[in-house]
Amino acid sequence: MKKRVDINQIKQFKPMRKAMNFQEAIIESNRCLLCEDAPCSQACPAGTDPGKFIRQIKFQNYKGAARTIRNNNIMGSSCAHICPTEKLCELGCSAKELNHTIDISGLQQFAINYGIENKLEPMIKSKENMGKIAVIGAGPAGLSCASELAKLDYDVTIYEKDSEAGGVLRWNIPNFRLPVEMIENDLKNIRDLGVKIKCNEDINTKEKANKLLKNNDAVFLATGLNKAFLLSELKDFNNSKSYIDFLRSIQESKKEIKAQIENKIVTIVGGGSVALDCAISAKALGAKRVYVISLEHLSELPAVLEEVELGHLMNIIFKPNTRITSVKSIDNNIIAVKGNEIDWKEENNFSPKNAIEIEDTEFTLKTDLVIQAIGTYPIIKEVFSELETFGKGCIVSKNSLTSHKKIFVAGDLVNGGATAVQAVGEGKKAAIAIDSFVKGGK
Amino acid sequence: MGKASLKVTFCGIEFENPFCLSSSPVGNHAEMCARAFDAGWGGIVYKTLNVDERFKVIMPSPRLNSYNYNGNKFVGLQNAEQISDRTLAENLKDIAELKKNYSTKVLISSIMGFNDDDWAILARESEKAGADMLELNFSCPQMARKDAGHRIGQNYEAVEHFTKIVKENCNLPIIAKMTPNITDMLPVALAAKRGGADAISAINTIRAITDIDIDSLTPMPMIHGKSGITGFSGPAAKPIGMRFVSELYNDKGLNLPISAIGGIETWRDALHFILLGGMNIQVTTAIMRYGYRIIEDMKEGLLDYMNDRDIETIEQICGKAAEKLVDPSEFDIRYQVVSVIDEEKCIGCGQCYISCQDAANQAIIFDLETRKATVDEKRCVGCTLCKHVCPVWDCITYRTVDTLITPHAGRL
Ligand SMILES: Cc1cc2nc3c(=O)[nH]c(=O)nc-3n(C[C@H](O)[C@H](O)[C@H](O)COP(=O)(O)OP(=O)(O)OC[C@H]3O[C@@H](n4cnc5c(N)ncnc54)[C@H](O)[C@@H]3O)c2cc1C
Ligand SMILES: Cc1cc2nc3c(=O)[nH]c(=O)nc-3n(C[C@H](O)[C@H](O)[C@H](O)COP(=O)(O)O)c2cc1C
Ligand code: SF4
Numbered sequence: 001m002k003k004r005v006d007i008n009q010i011k012q013f014k015p016m017r018k019a020m021n022f023q024e025a026i027i028e029s030n031r032c033l034l035c036e037d038a039p040c041s042q043a044c045p046a047g048t049d050p051g052k053f054i055r056q057i058k059f060q061n062y063k064g065a066a067r068t069i070r071n072n073n074i075m076g077s078s079c080a081h082i083c084p085t086e087k088l089c090e091l092g093c094s095a096k097e098l099n100h101t102i103d104i105s106g107l108q109q110f111a112i113n114y115g116i117e118n119k120l121e122p123m124i125k126s127k128e129n130m131g132k133i134a135v136i137g138a139g140p141a142g143l144s145c146a147s148e149l150a151k152l153d154y155d156v157t158i159y160e161k162d163s164e165a166g167g168v169l170r171w172n173i174p175n176f177r178l179p180v181e182m183i184e185n186d187l188k189n190i191r192d193l194g195v196k197i198k199c200n201e202d203i204n205t206k207e208k209a210n211k212l213l214k215n216n217d218a219v220f221l222a223t224g225l226n227k228a229f230l231l232s233e234l235k236d237f238n239n240s241k242s243y244i245d246f247l248r249s250i251q252e253s254k255k256e257i258k259a260q261i262e263n264k265i266v267t268i269v270g271g272g273s274v275a276l277d278c279a280i281s282a283k284a285l286g287a288k289r290v291y292v293i294s295l296e297h298l299s300e301l302p303a304v305l306e307e308v309e310l311g312h313l314m315n316i317i318f319k320p321n322t323r324i325t326s327v328k329s330i331d332n333n334i335i336a337v338k339g340n341e342i343d344w345k346e347e348n349n350f351s352p353k354n355a356i357e358i359e360d361t362e363f364t365l366k367t368d369l370v371i372q373a374i375g376t377y378p379i380i381k382e383v384f385s386e387l388e389t390f391g392k393g394c395i396v397s398k399n400s401l402t403s404h405k406k407i408f409v410a411g412d413l414v415n416g417g418a419t420a421v422q423a424v425g426e427g428k429k430a431a432i433a434i435d436s437f438v439k440g441g442k
Numbered sequence: 443m444g445k446a447s448l449k450v451t452f453c454g455i456e457f458e459n460p461f462c463l464s465s466s467p468v469g470n471h472a473e474m475c476a477r478a479f480d481a482g483w484g485g486i487v488y489k490t491l492n493v494d495e496r497f498k499v500i501m502p503s504p505r506l507n508s509y510n511y512n513g514n515k516f517v518g519l520q521n522a523e524q525i526s527d528r529t530l531a532e533n534l535k536d537i538a539e540l541k542k543n544y545s546t547k548v549l550i551s552s553i554m555g556f557n558d559d560d561w562a563i564l565a566r567e568s569e570k571a572g573a574d575m576l577e578l579n580f581s582c583p584q585m586a587r588k589d590a591g592h593r594i595g596q597n598y599e600a601v602e603h604f605t606k607i608v609k610e611n612c613n614l615p616i617i618a619k620m621t622p623n624i625t626d627m628l629p630v631a632l633a634a635k636r637g638g639a640d641a642i643s644a645i646n647t648i649r650a651i652t653d654i655d656i657d658s659l660t661p662m663p664m665i666h667g668k669s670g671i672t673g674f675s676g677p678a679a680k681p682i683g684m685r686f687v688s689e690l691y692n693d694k695g696l697n698l699p700i701s702a703i704g705g706i707e708t709w710r711d712a713l714h715f716i717l718l719g720g721m722n723i724q725v726t727t728a729i730m731r732y733g734y735r736i737i738e739d740m741k742e743g744l745l746d747y748m749n750d751r752d753i754e755t756i757e758q759i760c761g762k763a764a765e766k767l768v769d770p771s772e773f774d775i776r777y778q779v780v781s782v783i784d785e786e787k788c789i790g791c792g793q794c795y796i797s798c799q800d801a802a803n804q805a806i807i808f809d810l811e812t813r814k815a816t817v818d819e820k821r822c823v824g825c826t827l828c829k830h831v832c833p834v835w836d837c838i839t840y841r842t843v844d845t846l847i848t849p850h851a852g853r854l
Contacts, residue, residue, distance in 0.1 A: 023835045034732060059708045059739035063746045118750075 001100045005310060010176040011284045013254065015081075016310075020103070025110040029058040031095055032102050039092030040104060045425035046144070048073040050089050050104045053111055066115030069108060070123065070189050074147040075140050075424050077182040078169050080108035083421050084273075084304045116185060126194035128155035131217040131438045135159070136203045139167020140420040141222035141411025143190055144427030145434070150193040152435050158195060159212070161202035167224055168412075169420060172247040172274075174281050209383050213406055217438045220430055221384065221395070221402075222423070224412040225376035231269065233326055234370055237334045243270070243278050243373035250281055262286035265366055267337055269324060270373035271296045276307040276316075278371045283314045290316045291365055295342060296350055297321050319365075323355060328364070336366050378413050391416065400430035408434050444749030448484075448741060450756050452699055452722045453615035453640045455574055457548050459484035460756060461712065461740055464643075464703050464724035465552035465577060465619075468734075471528065472536035476543065481734035482741060485548030486540075487643075487724060490525035490579045491533050491568065493560045497587070499527040507662040509652040509678060518678035518705075519727050520652040522584050522663060522670060525554050530564075534571040541572035550617070553608075554579040556590055561604050562611040569612040576614050577701075578605060578639070580630070581621035581646030584672040592646070595621035598633035605637025617701055620644040620686070627686050631696055642690055643701035643724065645683045647673025676727035680705030684718055688764040691719025707736065709743030716756055717763035779824040779840040781805075781817050787837035788814050794828035794838065802827045819843070 005016045020028065038051025049072050056065035069076035083089070085105045093101040130153045135142045138160035146156045164170050166183045191197070203209055203223075212219050228242035249257045266282040268275050271294025282290045292311065294301060297320045301308055311318065321341050328336040341361035345354050377392035388396040388403045394416050395402060395409045402409055410426035412418065448459035462485035463469040463478055469486045478486060492499055502522045509518035526533055540549055551568035553576060555561035561578075568576055580595035594600045601618065608616055618634035620627050622645040631642045649671045653662040661669035683704020690700050702720025706712050707728035715723060728736055753759055783794070783806075790813030798806040805821035806828060808814075817828075829838035 055735070056739055056742075059736055059743065060710050061708075061739035061743035061746070064739060064742040 002103050002106065002306075005313070007313060010280065010310075010314070013175040013250070013284065015179050016176045017106075019113055020106040020110040025057055025107060028103055028107055029054050031099075032058060033094050033098075034058070035094050039094065040089040040102075043089050043092055044073075045088070045419070045422045046073040046075075046079070046428065047425065048076060048079065048089075048108075048421070050108065054102065054104070054107055057107055057111060062111060062114045063118060063120055065111035066120050069111055070115070070120075070186075073421070073424055074144050074190055074193075075169075075186050075420060076108065077112045077185040078140075078166075078178060079421050079424070080105050080112055081178045081182055082169070082173060084419060086304060086306065088419075088421065112182070112185065122192040123189050124151075125192065126150035126155065127153040128194060130154045130435075132215070133157075133218050133220060133434060133438075134212040134216040135220045135222065136212070137167065137221065137223040137411075137413075138162075138165035138197055138199070139222060139224050139411060139423060140169065141224070141413075141423035141427040141430075142167070142220065143186070143195075144424040145220050145222065145408075145410065145430045146195045146427075147190050147193050148428050148431030149434060150190075150195050152431065154435075154438075156195050158197045159201040159203050160197060160199045161204070163199050165197050165199060171251050172244065172277075174247065174250065174277050174284075176280075176284065177277070204383060206383060206385075217406075217441070218434045219407050220427075220434060221380065221407055221409045222411040222413060222427065223378065223380045225417055226379050227377055228372065229375045229377065230372055231324065231374065233324055234269070234334070234337075234372060237327070237329060237332055237370070239333050239368065240370040240372065243274050243371055244376070246278055246371045247281065250285070254285075258285045261369065263288045264368035265289045265291075266369045266371065267291045267293060267365060267367040268371050268373060269293050270375075271300075271320070272302040272373065273304060273307055275373035276303045276311055278373050279311060279316045280307070280314055282369075282371070283316060290314075291319055291367070292316055293319045293322050293324060293337075293339065295321065295323055295352060295355055300350060319363075322363070323352070327370075334367060334370055336364050337370065338362065338364050376417060380413065400426065400433045405437070408437075444745075444752075445754050446745050446748035447755060448745060450721055452701070453575060453617070455548055455615065457484040457722065458546065459741055460716070460721065460723045461485075461737055462487055462548070462550070462701070462722060462724045463729065464726045465490050465550075465579065466726040466730075467523065468726055468729040470526070471532075472539050475536070475540050475549075478729075478734045478737075479540075479544045479547045482737040483547075483734065485550060485574075485722075487550040487552050487577050488533070488537060488573075489528075490552040490554050490582070491530055491564050492525045492554060493556075493563055494529045496560065497556060499524045499586070501527055502586075502665050504663045504665065507652045509674070509676070516676060516727075516731050518650075518652065518674055518676040519730065520650060520663065520672055520674050521647065522665065522672040524584070524586055525579065525582060530567065534567055537568065537571040537573055541574075548574045550575040550577050552577040552579050552619070554582065554585075554590065555604065556587070558604070558607050561607045565608040565612040565614075569614050573614065575617060576608060576612065577617040577619050577643060578608060578634075579619050579646075580604070580634075581619050581623075582673070583621060583623055583647055583649045584670060592621035592623050592649075595619075595630060595646075596624050598629050601630055602633040602637040605634050605639050609638030615640040617641040617643045619646055620690075621646050622682055622686055622704075623649045627689060628693055628696065631690055631693075631698070635696060635698055639698065641699045641701060641722075642696070643703060643722075644686045644690060645679070645704045647675045648679055648682060650674035675705065676731075677705045677707060679727075680711060680714075684714060687715055687720055688718040688767055691761050691764045692767060707732075709740045709747065712740055713744060713747060713759075714763075716760055719761040719764045721756065721760055778843050779826070780819045780822040780843050781824065781826060781828050781838055781840045783815050783817055783828070784837050784839070785814055785816075787834050789834060789837075790814055791833060793831045793833060797827050797831045 041051035053065040053068040135158040342355040411423035465487040505522040551573035553564035582591035585591035618639040701722035702715035703724040795808035
């Protein structure tokens with residue numbers, strides 16, 4: 001069973017759960033039934049194989065467990081903290097038929113920590129003799145693909161526009177959910193494999209892109225989603241931000257953002273995990289009141305249940321089945337948002353177009369800051385205009401292939417925004433596609 | 443990776459790793475054994491062969507009962523199984539096939555006869571089929587006839603005699619498998635040595651009763667209204683296995699390599715037996731419970747242990763802990779300890795207090811206000827009962843008291 005979350009830790013942006021200790025790991029792993037068909041392993045999009053690493057912990061092969069995780073999922077330290085396990089590996093756990101699900105993320109964290117504390121040997125460096133690959137974007141997809149290629153002895157360089165690698169994991173996910181040391185641990189393994197990560201390299205022009213295409217056997221594109229959608233009613237006010245800017249500002253300067261938020265009223269628009277990350281962070285930074293405005297009802301929120309529960313614990317005020325219609329402002333600053341309650345026209349269709357206003361439910365919320373978390377879209381098509389796109393600008397791809405034979409894609413840029421572990425899985429598959437393309441050409 | 447190697451040489455035969463199936467249903471026929479080899483086991487002691495033309499084996503049913511404790515199933519296992527119920531011809535064919543397909547793995551033929559002729563036939567036929575070694579089963583505690591199994595194993599002369607017969611009938615290295623159902627195993631092991639055994643394996647199962655059905659008033663496993671005192675194995679049997687292995691190892695007169703058996707599940711269990719003198723490891727019950735796959739963790743875990751400590755071979759550590767065993771009369775009683783409770787880790791349950799009150803020297807103070815336990819060092823006799831009952835594994839430790847030269851015997 002999962003450990004309880006410690007709110008005081010969240011307030012300090014420190015890991016919200018105590019790590020599993022030895023005794024707990026032994027007891028928890030011994031609850032595992034070691035199922036023949038391991039539903040947990042089948043459910044992991046990256047093939048981390050929890051069935052195996054839990055068995056390894058049970059049989060006291062702790063380093064073996066740490067090896068299994070990093071060999072199968074190069075972002076395994078990060079994933080151990082952020083995977084929505086209740087929807088993935090823990091979903092089909094047979095133990096829940098007896099009492100309760102095995103705490104797989106807790107055991108994964110235990111194995112990773114054991115590996116760090118007991119100085120697991122470095123991963124084997126690439127021989128770099130199979131060809132040269134450029135990877136654009138050092139998020140989970142790019143890092144995973146690069147690592148797999150390095151294991152296959154390619155010479156891989158990642159070009160990352162930011163000052164540090166990690167993508168969304170580094171800049172957006174709050175540290176009470178994902179400690180930076182975990183990303184660092186994954187990056188250490190990736191560097192040990194021989195992957196070169198060049199930061200501050202924005203591939204933002206056709207020229208740069210063409211140069212990479214010319215100098216490499218293949219290019220892997222995993223630039224994710226980079227720009228936030230904003231509601232027209234809330235655009236261009238001084239005190240209205242996208243979640244990207246808000247969450248990033250916490251990573252960059254907690255002091256500064258704390259000063260802006262302490263004792264203030266914050267309104268978050270959106271009902272997904274991202275909105276809840278913003279809401280919980282705002283509360284942790286000392287906001288007086290935090291509202292979460294969502295079209296969906298509480299039971300329909302896309303956020304994982306645990307985060308919603310955490311929201312309740314932190315006294316976040318949910319305004320489900322509502323939408324914002326206008327704002328009150330002074331000098332380009334929002335001072336209140338106005339909205340009303342909504343109903344769905346047809347069931348199980350959560351698009352804004354399906355919402356109808358309920359009469360006489362208007363409300364006004366005094367607010368000092370508005371944060372919007374209603375989705376993101378990619379902007380890379382301006383650089384790679386030769387690639388076919390769809391919807392909000394995602395790249396059309398099948399099995400990580402694109403309309404350009406030398407360009408491969410994966411991650412949020414293709415799936416429109418999913419999970420880190422999904423991006424890792426797609427990155428692994430892309431590496432296999434790239435390998436067979438390069439070998440085919442030789 | 444480091445330089446450690448799991449290779450061992452046992453009776454002159456090289457094993458890629460010391461982990462073997464012990465003779466039992468886990469190595470019942472060729473298809474099973476092939477999967478075990480594929481999973482990574484270094485060797486197999488095949489299910490005990492019988493001359494089926496002379497003695498027909500029919501297994502009782504049900505033949506198993508698990509020993510459970512506080513909701514944990516399979517802490518131990520009781521079985522009423524006989525030796526192989528397949529024909530000798532089928533088994534020999536399987537052995538030959540396995541040797542052909544797995545030439546680098548070690549295949550040990552376990553045999554049991556009921557007279558000189560049986561033992562001779564089984565030895566010759568096993569050698570002909572290609573077995574690398576023989577294991578003489580002097581130890582099955584539930585044979586369906588009274589002149590066999592552990593009854594032979596309790597009789598020094600019979601053991602020496604049958605070992606000699608086998609020795610005369612083949613050129614294979616011979617392991618004699620001991621029964622723990624005896625006060626002292628050494629005389630039997632020495633008898634086997636006199637008869638020509640090259641190694642000793644121990645232990646076979648311990649005669650036991652695991653449960654009683656309190657409605658029908660019948661012990662388990664209930665075999666048509668009756669039961670028997672039959673062989674017990676698995677984790678709960680390990681302490682007894684360790685005792686016997688260390689005694690064999692520590693005897694200067696015996697000086698034979700030991701294949702260690704008894705409740706082994708993990709690399710750590712195996713290491714314990716190696717440290718007590720085992721150069722070869724055999725496993726049954728853990729495989730019955732978890733399958734052949736446990737070998738992966740045994741190998742990887744033991745290699746990591748060795749590499750982390752710059753140990754290169756198993757030989758280097760074999761018997762290292764057995765050497766520290768002395769007779770209780772030789773304990774240094776000037777060495778005295780008192781328990782220490784880590785206040786931070788104490789969860790305030792008072793288990794230590796209860797045990798110390800009712801079973802030790804009333805040396806724990808339990809503060810009902812703070813719900814914290816502390817040790818009154820003046821009263822503590824250092825038995826460490828509190829440490830062992832504490833539910834927090836690393837909360838209670840002990841330290842030596844150097845001021846105390848005279849032991850605090852009977853102190854109130
Ligand atoms: C707030 C938030 C919380 C989340 N929480 C979770 C969670 O708990 N669990 C979970 O599994 N998933 C979570 N996700 C989703 C997860 O983070 C993403 O699915 C995942 O990061 C996608 O990986 P990616 O590699 O495709 O893209 P990204 O992580 O976005 O990485 C893309 C990288 O490419 C770089 N880049 C972009 N353009 C260029 C360019 N032109 N040149 C060079 N580099 C470029 C970017 O700087 C970035 O580093 C969350 C997302 C958000 C926003
Ligand atoms: C079901 C069962 C059948 C066994 N059959 C044999 C056998 O045929 N021959 C033999 O020498 N030992 C036999 N044994 C004993 C085992 O080989 C082994 O010595 C014993 O079980 C202790 O090891 P363990 O705790 O790893 O099971 C049997 C054990 C079990 C549980
Ligand atoms: S384990 Fe297999 S053989 Fe034994 S009783 Fe069950 S089904 Fe029958």
